[in-house]
Amino acid sequence: MTPGDDERQAVLSVGRIYCDLIFTGLERMPVLGREVFADQLTIAAGGGAFISAAHFVRAGRHAALVGRLGHDSLSSSIEGQLAAGGIDLAFLERADDAGPQVTVAAVLKSERAFLTKRAGPAEPATLEAALSWPKAGHLHIAEYATLAEMPDLVTRAKAEGLTVSLDPSWDDQLIGDPCLLEACRGVDLFLPNIEEARAISGVGEPEAMGARLAEHFPVVAIKAGGEGAYLATSALFCHAPAEPVSVVDTTGAGDAFNAGFVDAWLKGEDLPLCMAAAIRTGSRAVQVAGGAGAPVAEEISASAGRP
Secondary structure (H helix, E strand, O other): OOOOOOOOOEEEEEOOOEEEEEEEOOOOOOOOOOOOOOOEEEEEEEOHHHHHHHHHHHOOOOEEEEEEEOOOHHHHHHHHHHHHOOOEOOOEEEOHHHOOOEEEEEEEOOEEEEEEEOOOOOOOOOHHHHHOOOOEEEEEEOOHHHHHHOOOHHHHHHHOOOEEEEOOOOOOOOOOOOOHHHHOOOOOEEOOEHHHHHHHHOOOOHHHHHHHHHOOOOEEEEEOHHHOEEEEOOOOEEEEOOOOOOOOOOOOHHHHHHHHHHHHHHOOOOHHHHHHHHHHHHHHHOOOOOOOOHHHHHHHHHHOOOO
């Protein structure tokens, strides 16, 4: 598939699915031996694969979630949210060992800290069927950890004619992997945040990061939060400023950015327009709690009986 192709326009979004417990309205972050109280708690489906898929759907694109979900109570509590936003769940595997899979997010203004528990292997039994799905034209890999568990994933996607995007997503054990760049060979769009880009490239300035990463990927978009984002190719480097918005929760903002960028790129838009679409999508996401955006937030409020 090539960007702008009228056929095979669906996106496969692959990665782990989490139950996110998001604490907002904190006066300070927790420290050992001290208790901190939050003003609000949001319970939402999470994980980059789901969040990006939700924003693909909001952009009007057919998106299928490729992952595993447990039968435990926490996994079951988010099943309705997975289905509510119009995401195609044909390639969602249900398995006892896939949960509970949980992320606790503590949000203080624009900063956040995470505590996460993974469960079972990342690869679903549905992967082969998903990659050969006639409607699929693009594979979005939500975290490098998923690729590390499925090292032939990019190769298999390319064999099916899919383009591929990847968000490395910070992982303390993997971000410094010396094999990371080689393992990502074949990825068309590389979508790190600025901390990830710094760790992977080994350089500190955005332009130098972009230049180093553009040696390995055709297109690199580096997310920089309130500073906006940077775009790098072998022939281009530019910066796009952030939109001035009221920030409620930055959880999943990068995944929303990814969806905006990939969707515009698949439409064949020029790269600066892809950046603008990505920043617009990320900006919408930070204005509500829960990375999937307004539809999920509204569903949670309704289920809790709040106005």
